[in-house]
Amino acid sequence: MKPKWLQPALTLLAILVILIALNALFGFLRLRFDLTADRIYTLSGGTKEILGKLETPVQARIYAGASDGLMPPLLKNYARRVEELLREMSQASGGKLEVRVLDPKPDSDAEDSAKLDGIEPQALPNGESVTLGVSFTSLDRKSAIPFLSPERERLLEYDLARAIGQVRSDQKPVLGVMSPLPVMGNPWMMMMGRQGPPPWVLAEELRRNFDVREVPPASEEIPADISVLLVIHPKNISPAAEYALDQFVLRGGRLIVFLDPYCLFDGGFGGPMGPQGTSSDLPNLLPAWGIQFTSAQAVADLTFEGRTREGRAPWLLDLNRTVFNPNDPLTADIETLMLAFAGAFSGNATEGLKQEILFTSSADSQLVDPIFARVSPEAVVRDFSPSGEKKALAIRLTGKFKTAFPEGKPQTEGAEGQEESAKTPEGLKESAAETSVILVGDADFIQDPLTVTEVRGLLPGGRVFIPINGNLAFAQAAVEQLSGDMSLISLRGRAVGRRPFLVLREMAAAAEKKFQATIRELEASLQDTQNRLAELERGKQEGQKYVLTAEQQKEIERFRATEADVRARLKATRRELRAEIDALETRLKWLNIAAVPVAVAIGGLAFGLWRRRHSRAR
Amino acid sequence: MNSVWTLVKRELGGFFGSPIAYVFIVIFLVLAGFFTFMVGGFLARGEADLQVFFFWLPWLYLFLVPAAGMRMWAEERRMGTLELLFTLPASPWQIILGKFLAAWAVIAIALLLTFPIPLTANYLGNPDNGVILAGYLGALLLAAAYLAITSATSALTRNQVISFILSAAVLLFLVLAGWPPVTDFVAQWAGQSIVDAIAGMSVMTHFEAIQRGILDVRDVFYFASVVFFGLAATAVILRSHRS
Numbered sequence: 002m003k004p005k006w007l008q009p010a011l012t013l014l015a016i017l018v019i020l021i022a023l024n025a026l027f028g029f030l031r032l033r034f035d036l037t038a039d040r041i042y043t044l045s046g047g048t049k050e051i052l053g054k055l056e057t058p059v060q061a062r063i064y065a066g067a068s069d070g071l072m073p074p075l076l077k078n079y080a081r082r083v084e085e086l087l088r089e090m091s092q093a094s095g096g097k098l099e100v101r102v103l104d105p106k107p108d109s110d111a112e113d114s115a116k117l118d119g120i121e122p123q124a125l126p127n128g129e130s131v132t133l134g135v136s137f138t139s140l141d142r143k144s145a146i147p148f149l150s151p152e153r154e155r156l157l158e159y160d161l162a163r164a165i166g167q168v169r170s171d172q173k174p175v176l177g178v179m180s181p182l183p184v185m186g187n188p189w190m191m192m193m194g195r196q197g198p199p200p201w202v203l204a205e206e207l208r209r210n211f212d213v214r215e216v217p218p219a220s221e222e223i224p225a226d227i228s229v230l231l232v233i234h235p236k237n238i239s240p241a242a243e244y245a246l247d248q249f250v251l252r253g254g255r256l257i258v259f260l261d262p263y264c265l266f267d268g269g270f271g272g273p274m275g276p277q278g279t280s281s282d283l284p285n286l287l288p289a290w291g292i293q294f295t296s297a298q299a300v301a302d303l304t305f306e307g308r309t310r311e312g313r314a315p316w317l318l319d320l321n322r323t324v325f326n327p328n329d330p331l332t333a334d335i336e337t338l339m340l341a342f343a344g345a346f347s348g349n350a351t352e353g354l355k356q357e358i359l360f361t362s363s364a365d366s367q368l369v370d371p372i373f374a375r376v377s378p379e380a381v382v383r384d385f386s387p388s389g390e391k392k393a394l395a396i397r398l399t400g401k402f403k404t405a406f407p408e409g410k411p412q413t414e415g416a417e418g419q420e421e422s423a424k425t426p427e428g429l430k431e432s433a434a435e436t437s438v439i440l441v442g443d444a445d446f447i448q449d450p451l452t453v454t455e456v457r458g459l460l461p462g463g464r465v466f467i468p469i470n471g472n473l474a475f476a477q478a479a480v481e482q483l484s485g486d487m488s489l490i491s492l493r494g495r496a497v498g499r500r501p502f503l504v505l506r507e508m509a510a511a512a513e514k515k516f517q518a519t520i521r522e523l524e525a526s527l528q529d530t531q532n533r534l535a536e537l538e539r540g541k542q543e544g545q546k547y548v549l550t551a552e553q554q555k556e557i558e559r560f561r562a563t564e565a566d567v568r569a570r571l572k573a574t575r576r577e578l579r580a581e582i583d584a585l586e587t588r589l590k591w592l593n594i595a596a597v598p599v600a601v602a603i604g605g606l607a608f609g610l611w612r613r614r615h616s617r618a619r
Numbered sequence: 620m621n622s623v624w625t626l627v628k629r630e631l632g633g634f635f636g637s638p639i640a641y642v643f644i645v646i647f648l649v650l651a652g653f654f655t656f657m658v659g660g661f662l663a664r665g666e667a668d669l670q671v672f673f674f675w676l677p678w679l680y681l682f683l684v685p686a687a688g689m690r691m692w693a694e695e696r697r698m699g700t701l702e703l704l705f706t707l708p709a710s711p712w713q714i715i716l717g718k719f720l721a722a723w724a725v726i727a728i729a730l731l732l733t734f735p736i737p738l739t740a741n742y743l744g745n746p747d748n749g750v751i752l753a754g755y756l757g758a759l760l761l762a763a764a765y766l767a768i769t770s771a772t773s774a775l776t777r778n779q780v781i782s783f784i785l786s787a788a789v790l791l792f793l794v795l796a797g798w799p800p801v802t803d804f805v806a807q808w809a810g811q812s813i814v815d816a817i818a819g820m821s822v823m824t825h826f827e828a829i830q831r832g833i834l835d836v837r838d839v840f841y842f843a844s845v846v847f848f849g850l851a852a853t854a855v856i857l858r859s860h861r862s
Contacts, residue, residue: 009855016851020844021816027837036749037832071806074797074818502665502743586662589743593735594652598645601732605641612636 044086044093048162051169052094059098059139059168061087064115066104067131068122079151080133086157087135090165098165105132121147135161139168150465152456163210174484175226176211178204180233181218182267182444202466203447203473207231207480218242221410223249229484232258234267234444236281240411243285244428247405251429253436255483257476258283261444262299263342263371266451278342278371281444289405290398291351294442299342299371300392301381303510304363307339315381316342316374318362319470321503324391325360331397331478332359335471339451342371343443345392354400359439361391365510368392382513383521395441402432439479447476505582512578523571530564622709626717627724634725643687644729650679651733661736667744672736673754673830677794677823680758680765685786688722688769689779692857697777705861715853719770719846726762730755750832757829760842764822765790767849774856790822793845797821 035043065080066072072080084102091098103111105120115122118136125131136145144167146160178184186200207213216223216230221241223230230249235242235258250256263278282296299316305324307317318340325332338360345368350356365387374381409428445451452473453466468474537557634640651672655661659671695701704714740746765786772785795801797818806814818824822845825838 005859009859012855013848013852016848020848021820024819024837024841024844025816027840030836033833033835033837035833036753038747038749071814074802074824077815078824502662502667503745504743505662505665589662589739590652590656593656593739594649597732597735598648598652601641601644601648605635605638605645608635609638 044089045158048090048158049093051162051166052090052098055094055097055165055169057097057139057169059094059137059165061091061098061100061135061137061165062114062118063087063100063102063135064105064111064118064120064132065102066106066111067125067129068107069129070106071129072131073125075151076131076133079149079154082154083133083135083149083157087161090161118143119145119147123148135164137164137168142168144168152465152467167210174211174228176207176213176480176484177216177223177227177230178207178213178233179216179218179220179223179230179235181236182234182264182448184233185213185215201447202449202453203476206473206477210481211484221245223254227254229255229257229480231480232256233447234259234261234264234279234281235283236264236267236279238281238283240285243283244406244410246283247286247289248428250402250436250438251404251432253432253434255436256438257441257479257483258438259441259444259446260294260296260344261342261442262296262344263375264444265341266445266448278375285405289351289403290354290438292346292348292356292396292398292440294346294440295344295368297370298344298368299374300345300362300366300394300442301369301374301385302362302366303382303385303387303513304365304507306510313378313382315378315385316369316371318343318394320360320362324363326358329357329359329397331475331482335474337470338472338475339446339470340394340443341445341451342374343394343446345394345442346396346440347393350398350400351403354398354402357397357399358393359395359397361393364389364391366392383517383524385514385517394443395439397437397439399437400435402436402438404428404430437483439483446472505585508582508585512581516574516578519574520571523567523574527564527567527571530560530567534560534564622707623713623717623720626707626709626714627721630718630721631724634721639690640725643683643725644732647679647683647729648732650683651675652736654679655736667740667746669737669740669746669751669754670830672733673758676758677761677826680762681787681790681794684726684762684765685769685772685783685790687725688766689773689782689786691718691722691770692774692853693777693779693782696774696860697779701857702861711854711857715770715850715857719766719850722770723763723766726766727759730758730762747832750830753832753834754830756834757826760829760839761822761826764793764842764845764849767846767853768793769849771849771852771856774853774860793820793822795821797824
């Protein structure tokens with residue numbers, strides 16, 4: 002005797018199984034619509050270009066699996082997305098890119114292959130390990146991404162395209178790095194067995210695409226095989242070194258220089274005042290190119306003001322697209338940039354050179370003394386007087402350069418006699434072909450503390466660096482643009498997804514200005530009162546020791562009262578400052594939580610009453 | 620299709636003719652607003668996106684959708700009007716669909732009435748409206764899936780409260796199916812493919828995928844499958860009651 006519910010239950014079970022099967026089948030379909038404004042999930046033009054340029058076939062091998070067979074769902078889903086993206090890329094390459102998925106089970110061929118390709122399994126908390134990496138091979142060239150971390154998903158397309166680019170038959174250009182700062186890490190300290198600073202994230206990233214060579218800061222000649230030179234914070238650069246750069250540019254080399262009026266992350270930890278910043282400039286080259294740089298002053302900006310743990314920081318510039326060059330590939334895909342104590346460029350490029358401004362400050366900016374700004378940011382804000390014009394923080398000069406040393410190589414101080422100098426060969430006077438130089442007014446711009454944040458990652462022992470702004474993307478794009486590889490450029494800048502509440506920020510800035518004058522007055526008055534009080538107190542000690550005259554007593558009381566009064570007014574003014582923003586926030590909260598429900602409730606009641614009246618009438 | 624439309628109108632009339640729809644909408648809006656702004660710190664967060672809002676939605680729906688749908692069939696069965704309903708010149712499928720669509724419409728209207736929130740985001744900053752649109756689409760699909768399950772549990776019993784509890788329980792399972800503690804538990808006595816199957820059934824995986832801004836046919840198909848299954852279950856259960 003079959004129970005009554007058996008038939009329906011079986012039917013439902015059948016339907017369930019069919020649906021699950023269908024869903025699984027659908028798993029092979031790849032049809033989706035990217036609704037994001039930045040189309041972050043669609044292949045970009047740059048990727049398609051790179052894929053189109055593939056001449057020889059490239060084999061991509063995705064290694065995905067766990068040592069015990071149970072991959073965490075998060076990684077499994079991510080692995081699926083990686084495979085999908087690669088298959089899309091394969092389609093875009095017209096078949097030149099072949100994709101295979103392998104599970105590196107213990108003691109399998111796939112596991113050996115993974116090891117050979119440089120794929121690194123990651124340890125899981127339960128003792129097992131998981132693998133998610135991809136390798137690319139083409140002929141005899143190989144590249145790999147040892148571990149694909151889900152936190153870096155927004156850069157996935159870029160990472161893959163770059164790895165593919167690395168196995169193309171093209172040669173890796175040679176990039177020189179010239180800096181007194183430990184950009185590449187400090188090998189001397191490591192050789193002495195001490196833990197030195199690790200290489201900058203920028204250095205690691207550049208190494209992937211380029212053959213990176215260190216060039217000593219005091220070099221008098223740049224090696225001939227270097228095609229792009231990155232000069233970072235050339236403090237106290239000697240004329241001879243500047244001459245080396247001059248000749249480098251004239252022979253067609255591409256130069257990127259990061260200058261700084263106050264390099265925050267240089268100089269170790271200094272004395273009791275904390276780290277002492279240093280400044281850098283190109284005193285001979287810049288004037289020859291028609292450019293001036295504010296090597297003793299930094300730009301403070303109230304529209305793009307940042308914050309540090311200690312509070313306001315008008316010297317910390319948190320720039321957005323509104324001040325980026327909209328047409329330049331370097332800034333086209335970047336959302337935000339951050340600079341600390343940046344200097345500004347001004348002047349007109351000399352004849353034969355074209356100047357392109359890459360990004361600026363706002364018009365609400367002012368040049369300030371960097372040390373003063375660092376010690377008293379509040380004072381900077383208070384006494385702010387905007388210059389009314391945007392300051393250029395990064396520029397590119399393109400064209401044919403003329404030498405900055407028409408007399409030839411500058412003489413080195415003392416030592417060798419006149420005969421030596423007579424033997425130095427004549428240098429180049431003018432560049433034969435067009436070349437390009439990029440100048441950026443901040444050397445902290447590309448340092449780790451300002452550009453990346455370290456994320457624990459989901460797996461222990463996994464350290465991942467996530468860019469927190471477009472700085473690294475900009476720097477890499479600059480290097481790549483000047484090294485001639487344009488296709489990779491449009492892939493950058495997707496790392497940043499921050500869309501802040503601009504309105505609240507502007508309101509805060511506007512409110513500041515409004516109350517600035519009042520606060521300044523009150524603070525000055527407070528200072529006066531306190532000075533007077535101190536005087537009075539001192540006055541009493543001189544003569545009478547312990548006994549005060551009645552007048553002195555009264556005066557002290559009066560000034561104490563004034564002090565309290567001014568303090569209260571100061572507090573009140575500061576509260577008024579926030580009042581506007583708080584009012585807006587409260588209004589918004591009410592609007593969002595109560596407005597529509599109340600309207601619906603009223604509407605419902607009205608409707609109900611209307612209906613009741615109507616039905617009664619019948 | 621005409622009969623479906625007539626049924627929808629009839630049901631909607633029922634919803635809006637009594638305080639039910641209004642109460643549901645008001646409670647939903649107040650809770651959504653409260654969780655987004657007060658608990659979620661929407662303004663303090665400073666980011667122009669609706670992530671906070673969409674984070675709370677599946678959990679809000681977990682309670683509110685069963686509440687909205689629990690009377691769908693339980694009421695008819697309790698009052699004995701079920702037979703009457705099926706004498707209407709419409710096939711059982713059309714009737715089930717009609718009721719479902721009407722309830723879904725109420726939820727959709729409530730969702731639309733959250734428009735102040737994306738408006739606020741647009742006023743304060745420059746959000747990615749494509750992602751917001753995707754989020755709303757995902758929310759609609761999520762609600763449809765929840766509602767279909769509720770429809771089935773509502774057909775199972777005459778008691779609305781039991782329907783509510785059953786529905787909430789099933790939905791909770793669907794939501795948590797992809798959660799590591801659950802998958803680990805299943806993994807102890809089942810193979811990888813079963814674990815995968817169960818994790819793939821989780822509503823959250825598909826909802827979060829859509830919320831990122833991608834409208835993938837597979838995620839849409841998933842929600843459509845859940846709706847189909849729920850409504851099919853409703854039909855099967857109702858038929859077994861009548862025979």
